[in-house]
Amino acid sequence: MSIGLWETSAHLRSFPRAIAHVDGDAFFASCETALHPELRGRVVITGKERGIVSSLSYEAKARGVRRGMVLHEVRKICPDAVILSSDYETYSLFSKRMFAIMRRFTSQVEEYGIDEGFADLTGMQGPLHMSYEDIARTMKRTIDTELGFTVSVGLAPTKSLAKIASKWQKPNGFTSVPGRAIKDYLGALDVSKIWGVGPNTAKYMYSLGIHTAHDFISKPFEYVAAKFNKPHQEMWHELNGKSVWPIVAEEKTTYASISKTKTFTPPSNDPEYVVAQLTRNLENACIKARRHGLVARKLVVYLRTQQFEHAVMEAKITRASNFPHDLLPHMRTLCAKIFKRGTHYRATGIVLADLQSDTAIQSSLFEPAIQMEKFQRVYAAVDALDEQFGKHTVHLGGSQKTFTHTQHASDRTKNLFVGENAGQHLNIPKLVVVV
DNA sequence: TCTGGGGTCCTAGGACCC
DNA sequence: TCTGGGGTCCTAGGACCC
Numbered sequence: 193m194s195i196g197l198w199e200t201s202a203h204l205r206s207f208p209r210a211i212a213h214v215d216g217d218a219f220f221a222s223c224e225t226a227l228h229p230e231l232r233g234r235v236v237i238t239g240k241e242r243g244i245v246s247s248l249s250y251e252a253k254a255r256g257v258r259r260g261m262v263l264h265e266v267r268k269i270c271p272d273a274v275i276l277s278s279d280y281e282t283y284s285l286f287s288k289r290m291f292a293i294m295r296r297f298t299s300q301v302e303e304y305g306i307d308e309g310f311a312d313l314t315g316m317q318g319p320l321h322m323s324y325e326d327i328a329r330t331m332k333r334t335i336d337t338e339l340g341f342t343v344s345v346g347l348a349p350t351k352s353l354a355k356i357a358s359k360w361q362k363p364n365g366f367t368s369v370p371g372r373a374i375k376d377y378l379g380a381l382d383v384s385k386i387w388g389v390g391p392n393t394a395k396y397m398y399s400l401g402i403h404t405a406h407d408f409i410s411k412p413f414e415y416v417a418a419k420f421n422k423p424h425q426e427m428w429h430e431l432n433g434k435s436v437w438p439i440v441a442e443e444k445t446t447y448a449s450i451s452k453t454k455t456f457t458p459p460s461n462d463p464e465y466v467v468a469q470l471t472r473n474l475e476n477a478c479i480k481a482r483r484h485g486l487v488a489r490k491l492v493v494y495l496r497t498q499q500f501e502h503a504v505m506e507a508k509i510t511r512a513s514n515f516p517h518d519l520l521p522h523m524r525t526l527c528a529k530i531f532k533r534g535t536h537y538r539a540t541g542i543v544l545a546d547l548q549s550d551t552a553i554q555s556s557l558f559e560p561a562i563q564m565e566k567f568q569r570v571y572a573a574v575d576a577l578d579e580q581f582g583k584h585t586v587h588l589g590g591s592q593k594t595f596t597h598t599q600h601a602s603d604r605t606k607n608l609f610v611g612e613n614a615g616q617h618l619n620i621p622k623l624v625v626v627v
Numbered sequence: 628t629c630t631g632g633g634g635t636c637c638t639a640g641g642a643c644c645c
Numbered sequence: 646t647c648t649g650g651g652g653t654c655c656t657a658g659g660a661c662c663c
Contacts, residue, residue, distance in 0.1 A: 244630055245630095246630095305663050387661095390661050392659085392660065393660075422636095423660090447634080450634090451634075506656085539631090
Protein backbone atom coordinates (compact mmCIF):
# COMPACT_ATOMS: atom_id res chain seq x y z
CA MET A 193 0.00 0.00 0.00
CA SER A 194 1.29 3.40 -0.85
CA ILE A 195 1.80 6.03 1.80
CA GLY A 196 -0.69 8.75 1.05
CA LEU A 197 -1.10 12.36 1.88
CA TRP A 198 -3.78 11.62 4.46
CA GLU A 199 -1.99 8.89 6.37
CA THR A 200 -2.05 11.04 9.47
CA SER A 201 -5.81 11.17 9.96
CA ALA A 202 -6.63 7.70 11.07
CA HIS A 203 -10.37 8.08 10.71
CA LEU A 204 -10.17 9.15 7.12
CA ARG A 205 -9.23 6.95 4.25
CA SER A 206 -5.61 6.13 4.69
CA PHE A 207 -4.62 6.04 1.03
CA PRO A 208 -5.45 8.28 -1.89
CA ARG A 209 -8.36 7.32 -4.03
CA ALA A 210 -8.44 7.05 -7.79
CA ILE A 211 -11.66 8.34 -9.25
CA ALA A 212 -12.49 8.53 -12.92
CA HIS A 213 -15.11 10.83 -14.33
CA VAL A 214 -16.47 9.87 -17.73
CA ASP A 215 -18.29 12.50 -19.73
CA GLY A 216 -19.90 11.84 -23.11
CA ASP A 217 -18.92 14.27 -25.86
CA ALA A 218 -22.03 16.00 -27.27
CA PHE A 219 -23.86 12.95 -26.04
CA PHE A 220 -27.29 13.19 -27.70
CA ALA A 221 -25.91 14.35 -31.03
CA SER A 222 -23.26 11.63 -30.84
CA CYS A 223 -25.90 8.94 -30.21
CA GLU A 224 -27.72 10.08 -33.34
CA THR A 225 -24.53 9.97 -35.37
CA ALA A 226 -23.62 6.54 -34.02
CA LEU A 227 -27.05 5.33 -35.09
CA HIS A 228 -26.97 7.07 -38.46
CA PRO A 229 -23.37 7.00 -39.70
CA GLU A 230 -24.27 9.10 -42.73
CA LEU A 231 -24.50 12.06 -40.34
CA ARG A 232 -20.82 11.84 -39.44
CA GLY A 233 -19.04 15.13 -40.00
CA ARG A 234 -22.26 17.09 -40.32
CA VAL A 235 -23.87 19.75 -38.17
CA VAL A 236 -26.19 17.64 -36.01
CA ILE A 237 -28.61 19.22 -33.57
CA THR A 238 -31.27 17.76 -31.26
CA GLY A 239 -34.13 19.60 -29.63
CA LYS A 240 -36.47 20.04 -32.58
CA GLU A 241 -39.52 19.32 -30.42
CA ARG A 242 -38.80 22.32 -28.22
CA GLY A 243 -37.62 24.68 -30.91
CA ILE A 244 -34.27 25.28 -29.26
CA VAL A 245 -30.87 23.62 -29.41
CA SER A 246 -30.58 20.91 -26.79
CA SER A 247 -27.46 19.05 -27.90
CA LEU A 248 -25.11 19.87 -30.76
CA SER A 249 -22.26 18.15 -32.54
CA TYR A 250 -18.77 19.65 -32.43
CA GLU A 251 -19.20 20.54 -36.09
CA ALA A 252 -22.17 22.69 -35.01
CA LYS A 253 -20.14 24.27 -32.22
CA ALA A 254 -17.44 25.17 -34.72
CA ARG A 255 -20.00 26.95 -36.87
CA GLY A 256 -21.14 29.14 -33.99
CA VAL A 257 -24.23 27.23 -32.87
CA ARG A 258 -24.81 27.34 -29.12
CA ARG A 259 -27.04 25.53 -26.64
CA GLY A 260 -30.39 27.21 -26.15
CA MET A 261 -30.26 28.90 -29.53
CA VAL A 262 -33.57 29.21 -31.35
CA LEU A 263 -33.74 26.85 -34.30
CA HIS A 264 -34.53 29.41 -36.98
CA GLU A 265 -31.33 31.20 -35.94
CA VAL A 266 -29.52 27.92 -36.47
CA ARG A 267 -30.97 27.52 -39.95
CA LYS A 268 -29.73 31.00 -40.80
CA ILE A 269 -26.17 30.16 -39.78
CA CYS A 270 -26.23 26.57 -41.03
CA PRO A 271 -28.76 25.86 -43.77
CA ASP A 272 -27.27 22.38 -44.00
CA ALA A 273 -27.88 21.55 -40.33
CA VAL A 274 -29.55 18.24 -39.50
CA ILE A 275 -32.14 19.04 -36.85
CA LEU A 276 -33.66 16.12 -34.98
CA SER A 277 -36.23 15.54 -32.27
CA SER A 278 -34.85 14.18 -29.01
CA ASP A 279 -35.11 10.43 -28.69
CA TYR A 280 -34.52 9.80 -25.01
CA GLU A 281 -35.14 6.08 -25.23
CA THR A 282 -32.22 5.68 -27.60
CA TYR A 283 -30.00 7.94 -25.49
CA SER A 284 -30.86 5.90 -22.41
CA LEU A 285 -29.80 2.73 -24.18
CA PHE A 286 -26.42 4.22 -25.06
CA SER A 287 -26.17 5.46 -21.50
CA LYS A 288 -26.82 2.00 -20.08
CA ARG A 289 -24.16 0.54 -22.36
CA MET A 290 -21.66 3.15 -21.22
CA PHE A 291 -22.23 2.37 -17.54
CA ALA A 292 -22.14 -1.36 -18.20
CA ILE A 293 -18.68 -0.96 -19.72
CA MET A 294 -17.51 1.09 -16.74
CA ARG A 295 -18.72 -1.68 -14.42
CA ARG A 296 -16.39 -4.15 -16.11
CA PHE A 297 -13.56 -2.32 -14.33
CA THR A 298 -15.16 -1.72 -10.92
CA SER A 299 -18.51 -2.24 -9.25
CA GLN A 300 -18.23 1.24 -7.74
CA VAL A 301 -19.91 3.21 -10.51
CA GLU A 302 -22.18 6.17 -9.95
CA GLU A 303 -24.58 7.15 -12.72
CA TYR A 304 -24.55 10.86 -12.19
CA GLY A 305 -26.41 11.90 -15.33
CA ILE A 306 -27.52 10.30 -18.57
CA ASP A 307 -24.18 11.19 -20.19
CA GLU A 308 -21.73 11.15 -17.30
CA GLY A 309 -20.65 9.07 -14.36
CA PHE A 310 -17.95 8.33 -11.81
CA ALA A 311 -15.96 5.14 -11.30
CA ASP A 312 -14.00 4.52 -8.14
CA LEU A 313 -10.93 2.61 -9.23
CA THR A 314 -9.31 2.57 -5.81
CA GLY A 315 -7.70 -0.77 -5.11
CA MET A 316 -8.22 -2.13 -8.61
CA GLN A 317 -4.61 -2.04 -9.86
CA GLY A 318 -3.90 -5.41 -8.27
CA PRO A 319 -6.89 -7.35 -9.56
CA LEU A 320 -6.65 -5.78 -13.03
CA HIS A 321 -2.82 -5.82 -13.22
CA MET A 322 -2.80 -2.24 -14.45
CA SER A 323 -1.98 1.20 -13.15
CA TYR A 324 -4.89 3.52 -12.45
CA GLU A 325 -4.07 5.49 -15.54
CA ASP A 326 -4.02 2.38 -17.69
CA ILE A 327 -7.35 1.25 -16.26
CA ALA A 328 -8.93 4.62 -17.00
CA ARG A 329 -7.46 4.78 -20.49
CA THR A 330 -8.61 1.27 -21.28
CA MET A 331 -12.06 2.12 -20.00
CA LYS A 332 -12.20 5.13 -22.28
CA ARG A 333 -10.97 3.22 -25.32
CA THR A 334 -13.51 0.48 -24.75
CA ILE A 335 -16.37 2.95 -24.49
CA ASP A 336 -15.25 4.83 -27.60
CA THR A 337 -15.05 1.63 -29.59
CA GLU A 338 -18.24 -0.04 -28.43
CA LEU A 339 -20.45 3.05 -28.47
CA GLY A 340 -19.10 4.45 -31.71
CA PHE A 341 -18.35 7.89 -30.36
CA THR A 342 -15.92 9.40 -27.90
CA VAL A 343 -16.06 10.35 -24.24
CA SER A 344 -13.70 12.51 -22.22
CA VAL A 345 -12.19 11.10 -19.07
CA GLY A 346 -10.65 12.69 -16.01
CA LEU A 347 -8.69 10.77 -13.39
CA ALA A 348 -7.99 12.29 -9.97
CA PRO A 349 -8.03 11.57 -6.22
CA THR A 350 -11.52 13.06 -5.74
CA LYS A 351 -14.82 13.49 -7.58
CA SER A 352 -14.48 17.23 -7.74
CA LEU A 353 -11.01 17.07 -9.27
CA ALA A 354 -12.01 14.27 -11.64
CA LYS A 355 -14.82 16.48 -12.95
CA ILE A 356 -12.41 19.29 -13.59
CA ALA A 357 -10.02 16.87 -15.26
CA SER A 358 -12.59 15.44 -17.67
CA LYS A 359 -13.47 18.94 -18.83
CA TRP A 360 -9.85 19.93 -19.19
CA GLN A 361 -9.62 18.58 -22.67
CA LYS A 362 -12.73 17.98 -24.68
CA PRO A 363 -13.75 16.23 -26.87
CA ASN A 364 -11.95 12.90 -26.81
CA GLY A 365 -9.74 13.96 -23.92
CA PHE A 366 -7.92 12.08 -21.22
CA THR A 367 -6.56 14.10 -18.29
CA SER A 368 -4.94 12.70 -15.19
CA VAL A 369 -4.51 14.95 -12.17
CA PRO A 370 -2.39 13.15 -9.60
CA GLY A 371 -2.27 14.65 -6.13
CA ARG A 372 0.96 16.51 -6.64
CA ALA A 373 -0.26 18.17 -9.83
CA ILE A 374 -3.39 19.69 -8.32
CA LYS A 375 -1.96 23.18 -7.99
CA ASP A 376 -0.89 23.27 -11.64
CA TYR A 377 -4.45 22.73 -12.76
CA LEU A 378 -6.28 24.87 -10.23
CA GLY A 379 -4.08 27.93 -10.67
CA ALA A 380 -5.56 28.64 -14.07
CA LEU A 381 -9.13 27.74 -13.20
CA ASP A 382 -11.68 30.45 -12.50
CA VAL A 383 -13.80 29.67 -9.43
CA SER A 384 -16.98 29.83 -11.51
CA LYS A 385 -15.80 26.68 -13.30
CA ILE A 386 -15.77 24.61 -10.12
CA TRP A 387 -18.49 21.99 -9.74
CA GLY A 388 -20.81 23.39 -7.08
CA VAL A 389 -19.99 27.05 -7.61
CA GLY A 390 -22.80 28.91 -9.30
CA PRO A 391 -23.06 32.60 -10.21
CA ASN A 392 -23.88 33.69 -6.66
CA THR A 393 -21.03 31.90 -4.96
CA ALA A 394 -18.63 33.02 -7.67
CA LYS A 395 -19.59 36.62 -7.07
CA TYR A 396 -19.15 36.14 -3.33
CA MET A 397 -15.72 34.58 -3.84
CA TYR A 398 -14.59 37.42 -6.09
CA SER A 399 -15.63 39.87 -3.39
CA LEU A 400 -13.28 38.05 -1.02
CA GLY A 401 -10.46 38.32 -3.54
CA ILE A 402 -10.70 34.64 -4.44
CA HIS A 403 -10.55 34.37 -8.22
CA THR A 404 -9.05 31.00 -9.05
CA ALA A 405 -9.62 27.56 -7.61
CA HIS A 406 -6.06 27.75 -6.39
CA ASP A 407 -6.82 30.95 -4.46
CA PHE A 408 -9.61 29.02 -2.78
CA ILE A 409 -7.67 25.90 -1.77
CA SER A 410 -4.78 28.03 -0.53
CA LYS A 411 -6.94 29.57 2.19
CA PRO A 412 -6.61 27.93 5.58
CA PHE A 413 -9.56 25.73 6.43
CA GLU A 414 -10.44 27.92 9.43
CA TYR A 415 -10.99 30.79 7.04
CA VAL A 416 -13.19 28.67 4.76
CA ALA A 417 -15.15 27.34 7.74
CA ALA A 418 -15.84 30.89 8.87
CA LYS A 419 -16.88 32.25 5.48
CA PHE A 420 -18.58 29.35 3.72
CA ASN A 421 -21.33 26.84 4.36
CA LYS A 422 -21.06 23.10 4.52
CA PRO A 423 -21.07 22.15 0.81
CA HIS A 424 -18.31 24.63 0.06
CA GLN A 425 -16.26 23.45 3.01
CA GLU A 426 -16.52 19.93 1.63
CA MET A 427 -15.59 21.29 -1.77
CA TRP A 428 -12.42 22.76 -0.25
CA HIS A 429 -11.37 19.29 0.96
CA GLU A 430 -12.19 17.72 -2.38
CA LEU A 431 -10.17 20.28 -4.31
CA ASN A 432 -7.29 19.80 -1.91
CA GLY A 433 -7.23 16.13 -2.83
CA LYS A 434 -9.06 14.70 0.16
CA SER A 435 -12.05 12.66 -0.94
CA VAL A 436 -15.16 13.45 1.11
CA TRP A 437 -17.89 12.92 -1.46
CA PRO A 438 -18.55 9.19 -1.77
CA ILE A 439 -19.36 7.39 -4.99
CA VAL A 440 -23.02 6.44 -4.79
CA ALA A 441 -23.12 3.13 -6.60
CA GLU A 442 -26.60 2.07 -5.57
CA GLU A 443 -29.05 2.40 -8.36
CA LYS A 444 -31.47 5.20 -7.81
CA THR A 445 -34.86 3.60 -7.50
CA THR A 446 -36.93 6.22 -5.79
CA TYR A 447 -37.56 9.94 -5.77
CA ALA A 448 -37.77 12.48 -2.99
CA SER A 449 -40.11 14.53 -5.14
CA ILE A 450 -41.75 14.54 -8.53
CA SER A 451 -42.47 17.81 -10.28
CA LYS A 452 -44.13 18.93 -13.47
CA THR A 453 -43.96 22.44 -14.80
CA LYS A 454 -45.07 24.05 -17.98
CA THR A 455 -44.38 27.44 -19.46
CA PHE A 456 -47.00 28.79 -21.80
CA THR A 457 -47.09 31.65 -24.25
CA PRO A 458 -48.64 34.05 -24.21
CA PRO A 459 -48.84 34.55 -20.44
CA SER A 460 -52.35 34.46 -19.05
CA ASN A 461 -54.32 36.14 -16.30
CA ASP A 462 -57.32 33.85 -16.76
CA PRO A 463 -57.73 31.86 -13.52
CA GLU A 464 -59.53 29.06 -15.33
CA TYR A 465 -56.72 28.65 -17.79
CA VAL A 466 -54.10 28.69 -15.04
CA VAL A 467 -56.01 26.05 -13.10
CA ALA A 468 -56.31 23.96 -16.27
CA GLN A 469 -52.53 24.13 -16.69
CA LEU A 470 -52.03 23.11 -13.08
CA THR A 471 -54.50 20.27 -13.51
CA ARG A 472 -52.51 18.95 -16.43
CA ASN A 473 -49.28 19.18 -14.42
CA LEU A 474 -50.98 17.32 -11.61
CA GLU A 475 -52.13 14.57 -13.95
CA ASN A 476 -48.64 14.20 -15.35
CA ALA A 477 -47.03 14.14 -11.93
CA CYS A 478 -49.55 11.53 -10.73
CA ILE A 479 -48.91 9.35 -13.78
CA LYS A 480 -45.21 9.33 -12.97
CA ALA A 481 -45.86 8.70 -9.28
CA ARG A 482 -48.10 5.73 -10.10
CA ARG A 483 -45.51 4.36 -12.47
CA HIS A 484 -43.00 4.34 -9.63
CA GLY A 485 -45.46 3.15 -7.00
CA LEU A 486 -45.17 6.33 -4.96
CA VAL A 487 -47.76 8.36 -3.11
CA ALA A 488 -47.39 11.97 -2.00
CA ARG A 489 -47.93 13.37 1.44
CA LYS A 490 -47.24 16.90 0.37
CA LEU A 491 -48.46 18.93 -2.58
CA VAL A 492 -46.77 22.11 -3.75
CA VAL A 493 -48.31 24.55 -6.19
CA TYR A 494 -46.42 27.39 -7.76
CA LEU A 495 -47.13 30.12 -10.23
CA ARG A 496 -44.49 32.11 -12.03
CA THR A 497 -45.26 35.62 -13.17
CA GLN A 498 -44.02 37.36 -16.26
CA GLN A 499 -41.31 39.05 -14.20
CA PHE A 500 -39.96 35.65 -13.13
CA GLU A 501 -41.19 36.16 -9.60
CA HIS A 502 -42.96 33.17 -8.25
CA ALA A 503 -45.56 32.42 -5.64
CA VAL A 504 -45.41 29.09 -3.90
CA MET A 505 -47.72 27.36 -1.48
CA GLU A 506 -47.89 23.87 -0.16
CA ALA A 507 -50.27 21.62 1.71
CA LYS A 508 -50.02 18.42 3.68
CA ILE A 509 -52.06 15.55 2.39
CA THR A 510 -53.58 13.62 5.24
CA ARG A 511 -54.05 10.53 3.15
CA ALA A 512 -51.11 10.07 0.85
CA SER A 513 -52.22 9.60 -2.73
CA ASN A 514 -51.22 9.52 -6.38
CA PHE A 515 -54.72 10.02 -7.76
CA PRO A 516 -55.59 13.42 -9.23
CA HIS A 517 -59.10 13.35 -7.81
CA ASP A 518 -57.66 13.17 -4.28
CA LEU A 519 -55.22 15.99 -4.81
CA LEU A 520 -57.33 18.25 -7.00
CA PRO A 521 -59.24 19.96 -4.15
CA HIS A 522 -55.97 20.75 -2.38
CA MET A 523 -54.54 22.07 -5.60
CA ARG A 524 -57.50 24.37 -6.16
CA THR A 525 -57.34 25.73 -2.62
CA LEU A 526 -53.64 26.42 -2.85
CA CYS A 527 -53.96 28.07 -6.22
CA ALA A 528 -56.83 30.27 -5.03
CA LYS A 529 -54.65 31.48 -2.16
CA ILE A 530 -51.75 32.61 -4.30
CA PHE A 531 -53.50 33.63 -7.49
CA LYS A 532 -53.67 37.40 -7.84
CA ARG A 533 -56.27 38.90 -10.12
CA GLY A 534 -54.84 40.87 -12.99
CA THR A 535 -51.41 39.30 -12.71
CA HIS A 536 -50.16 37.57 -15.82
CA TYR A 537 -48.61 34.17 -15.29
CA ARG A 538 -46.20 32.48 -17.66
CA ALA A 539 -45.76 29.11 -15.99
CA THR A 540 -47.31 26.81 -13.42
CA GLY A 541 -45.82 23.96 -11.49
CA ILE A 542 -46.82 21.04 -9.32
CA VAL A 543 -44.54 19.19 -6.94
CA LEU A 544 -45.45 15.93 -5.28
CA ALA A 545 -43.25 15.68 -2.21
CA ASP A 546 -42.76 13.57 0.93
CA LEU A 547 -43.16 10.55 -1.27
CA GLN A 548 -43.57 7.10 0.16
CA SER A 549 -44.11 3.68 -1.31
CA ASP A 550 -47.74 2.94 -2.11
CA THR A 551 -47.41 -0.48 -0.58
CA ALA A 552 -46.98 1.23 2.78
CA ILE A 553 -50.17 3.20 2.34
CA GLN A 554 -52.64 2.70 5.15
CA SER A 555 -56.25 3.16 4.34
CA SER A 556 -57.93 5.23 6.95
CA LEU A 557 -60.52 3.63 9.17
CA PHE A 558 -62.99 6.11 7.87
CA GLU A 559 -62.19 5.47 4.25
CA PRO A 560 -64.38 2.82 2.75
CA ALA A 561 -61.99 0.26 1.36
CA ILE A 562 -64.35 -0.37 -1.51
CA GLN A 563 -64.06 3.18 -2.78
CA MET A 564 -60.28 3.07 -2.61
CA GLU A 565 -60.28 -0.10 -4.61
CA LYS A 566 -62.63 1.38 -7.14
CA PHE A 567 -60.30 4.27 -7.84
CA GLN A 568 -57.33 1.97 -8.02
CA ARG A 569 -59.12 0.03 -10.73
CA VAL A 570 -60.14 3.18 -12.57
CA TYR A 571 -56.60 4.52 -12.66
CA ALA A 572 -55.14 1.16 -13.57
CA ALA A 573 -57.43 1.25 -16.59
CA VAL A 574 -56.51 4.85 -17.38
CA ASP A 575 -52.81 4.02 -17.23
CA ALA A 576 -53.35 1.01 -19.47
CA LEU A 577 -55.19 3.09 -22.07
CA ASP A 578 -52.49 5.75 -21.98
CA GLU A 579 -49.89 3.06 -22.39
CA GLN A 580 -51.63 1.72 -25.47
CA PHE A 581 -52.88 4.85 -27.17
CA GLY A 582 -50.57 7.56 -25.87
CA LYS A 583 -50.36 9.94 -22.97
CA HIS A 584 -53.57 11.71 -21.98
CA THR A 585 -55.80 9.43 -23.98
CA VAL A 586 -57.96 9.75 -20.91
CA HIS A 587 -57.68 12.95 -18.97
CA LEU A 588 -59.60 15.12 -16.59
CA GLY A 589 -62.15 17.51 -17.98
CA GLY A 590 -60.39 20.22 -16.00
CA SER A 591 -57.23 20.07 -18.06
CA GLN A 592 -59.12 20.15 -21.36
CA LYS A 593 -58.41 23.83 -21.91
CA THR A 594 -54.69 23.20 -22.22
CA PHE A 595 -55.17 20.71 -25.02
CA THR A 596 -57.48 22.78 -27.16
CA HIS A 597 -54.96 25.58 -26.95
CA THR A 598 -51.88 23.61 -27.72
CA GLN A 599 -52.77 20.64 -29.86
CA HIS A 600 -53.45 20.13 -33.49
CA ALA A 601 -56.78 18.73 -34.55
CA SER A 602 -55.16 15.51 -35.63
CA ASP A 603 -53.73 15.02 -32.14
CA ARG A 604 -56.99 15.90 -30.52
CA THR A 605 -58.84 13.02 -32.07
CA LYS A 606 -56.76 10.70 -29.95
CA ASN A 607 -58.16 12.10 -26.76
CA LEU A 608 -61.17 10.81 -24.98
CA PHE A 609 -62.50 13.49 -22.74
CA VAL A 610 -63.46 12.95 -19.19
CA GLY A 611 -66.40 14.96 -18.03
CA GLU A 612 -69.90 15.90 -18.95
CA ASN A 613 -69.17 16.89 -22.52
CA ALA A 614 -66.90 13.97 -23.20
CA GLY A 615 -66.71 13.06 -26.84
CA GLN A 616 -69.02 15.87 -27.80
CA HIS A 617 -66.84 17.24 -30.57
CA LEU A 618 -65.60 13.92 -31.71
CA ASN A 619 -66.82 10.98 -33.63
CA ILE A 620 -65.23 8.51 -31.29
CA PRO A 621 -66.72 6.40 -28.57
CA LYS A 622 -67.04 8.47 -25.45
CA LEU A 623 -65.61 7.56 -22.15
CA VAL A 624 -67.04 9.28 -19.13
CA VAL A 625 -65.49 9.23 -15.74
CA VAL A 626 -67.16 11.48 -13.23
CA VAL A 627 -64.77 13.03 -10.76
C1' DT B 628 -26.94 35.39 -21.73
C1' DC B 629 -30.22 32.92 -19.60
C1' DT B 630 -34.22 28.51 -22.60
C1' DG B 631 -36.91 25.13 -20.00
C1' DG B 632 -37.89 21.12 -17.29
C1' DG B 633 -36.60 17.91 -13.50
C1' DG B 634 -34.15 17.18 -9.52
C1' DT B 635 -31.26 17.55 -4.65
C1' DC B 636 -29.43 19.52 -0.57
C1' DC B 637 -28.71 23.11 2.90
C1' DT B 638 -29.89 26.98 6.03
C1' DA B 639 -32.33 30.39 8.65
C1' DG B 640 -36.10 31.34 11.33
C1' DG B 641 -40.26 30.33 13.85
C1' DA B 642 -43.10 27.35 16.83
C1' DC B 643 -43.18 24.54 20.54
C1' DC B 644 -41.61 21.97 24.51
C1' DC B 645 -38.83 21.16 28.72
C1' DT C 646 -44.48 37.27 34.98
C1' DC C 647 -39.91 37.37 33.38
C1' DT C 648 -35.31 35.38 32.17
C1' DG C 649 -32.51 32.19 29.92
C1' DG C 650 -30.84 27.89 27.85
C1' DG C 651 -31.48 23.97 24.89
C1' DG C 652 -33.53 20.64 21.71
C1' DT C 653 -36.59 19.25 17.83
C1' DC C 654 -39.51 19.80 14.09
C1' DC C 655 -41.31 22.26 10.29
C1' DT C 656 -41.35 25.71 6.63
C1' DA C 657 -39.69 28.93 3.21
C1' DG C 658 -36.32 30.04 0.36
C1' DG C 659 -31.81 29.80 -1.84
C1' DA C 660 -28.36 27.71 -4.67
C1' DC C 661 -26.82 24.48 -7.70
C1' DC C 662 -26.77 20.55 -10.93
C1' DC C 663 -27.83 18.14 -15.55
